[in-house]
Amino acid sequence: MSMSLWESLAVFAAGIGAGTINTIVGSGTLITFPVLLATGLPPVTANVSNTLGLVPGSLSGAIGYRKELQGQRARIVRLGAVSLVGGLAGAVLLLVLPPDSFDTIVPVLIGLALVLVVLQPRLAVALRRRQEAAGGGPGRADGGPALLAGMLFSSAYGGYFGAAQGVLYVGLMGLLLHDDLQRINAVKNVVAALVNGIAAVFFLFVADFDWTAVLLIAVGSTIGGQIGAKVGRRLPPTALRGVIVTVGILAIVQLLLR
Numbered sequence: 517m518s519m520s521l522w523e524s525l526a527v528f529a530a531g532i533g534a535g536t537i538n539t540i541v542g543s544g545t546l547i548t549f550p551v552l553l554a555t556g557l558p559p560v561t562a563n564v565s566n567t568l569g570l571v572p573g574s575l576s577g578a579i580g581y582r583k584e585l586q587g588q589r590a591r592i593v594r595l596g597a598v599s600l601v602g603g604l605a606g607a608v609l610l611l612v613l614p615p616d617s618f619d620t621i622v623p624v625l626i627g628l629a630l631v632l633v634v635l636q637p638r639l640a641v642a643l644r645r646r647q648e649a650a651g652g653g654p655g656r657a658d659g660g661p662a663l664l665a666g667m668l669f670s671s672a673y674g675g676y677f678g679a680a681q682g683v684l685y686v687g688l689m690g691l692l693l694h695d696d697l698q699r700i701n702a703v704k705n706v707v708a709a710l711v712n713g714i715a716a717v718f719f720l721f722v723a724d725f726d727w728t729a730v731l732l733i734a735v736g737s738t739i740g741g742q743i744g745a746k747v748g749r750r751l752p753p754t755a756l757r758g759v760i761v762t763v764g765i766l767a768i769v770q771l772l773l774r
Contacts, residue, residue, distance in 0.1 A: 526555075527729055530552075531570075534737055535736060535743070536744040538705075541683060542682015542683050543682065543764070545678045548570070549563065549679070560611075561724055566729070567678065567716050568720075570737050571713050572735075576738045578705040581702035581705055581745055581748075584702035585702045588703060591703060592703060596707060598671070599668070599711050600671075602675065603674055603714040606711075608675075610675070610676050611723070627768060634757065659693050686701060689704065
């Protein structure tokens with residue numbers, strides 16, 4: 517379908533906003549998806565066009581966080597491999613399940629992730645103490661099977677819809693990894709890029725895109741990714757958690773009301 521000038525500008529601006537917020541937190545889909553629907557695109561077409569358009573923004577954000585990615589290659593490979601499988605599974609589910617299948621559980625997942633983000637410092641310390649008491653060691657530095665399972669499930673959700681998948685990632689990794697929140701956020705950006713990428717490749721073969729929307733979101737989200745990296749890297753852990761919780765709550769409200 518053809519977009520008017522104002523619709524095109526709205527989609528482009530939404531792409532910038534989504535790229536920015538995705539890099540800092542996640543949930544950029546909650547900006548772009550409603551705008552695409554407002555232009556008249558069918559939901560599935562809007563969803564797959566949005567997924568493809570946000571891939572360059574995720575890559576841009578990951579590049580902006582390249583300093584924090586140093587020394588995390590093994591972690592990225594391990595979590596990335598699991599997330600690719602989950603992202604592909606989620607993309608398949610989008611086309612085979614009824615549209616409302618995930619709607620009831622999505623707000624619950626985001627809410628749980630927000631609880632993990634808020635309580636992460638205390639929970640992580642308590643978990644490590646329990647592991648040390650049980651096994652005499654500091655526990656698994658890679659997060660163990662629990663993190664892999666959580667990332668697989670979160671990535672399946674990301675491939676299906678993707679709103680607030682970054683909140684889920686940060687909540688899981690913040691709880692199960694003993695690391696700085698900014699370094700965790702950097703890994704989140706890479707994983708999100710992989711999940712969006714594998715879902716987009718799958719959709720290329722089986723779904724219809726609005727290529728005008730894809731292009732506008734791609735350019736806008738690339739710009740937003742750089743903005744988000746500059747802003748997000750300067751936020752202290754407490755402020756970053758505050759942003760994550762605020763965006764997550766807004767995501768829950770929007771999902772419940774749509």
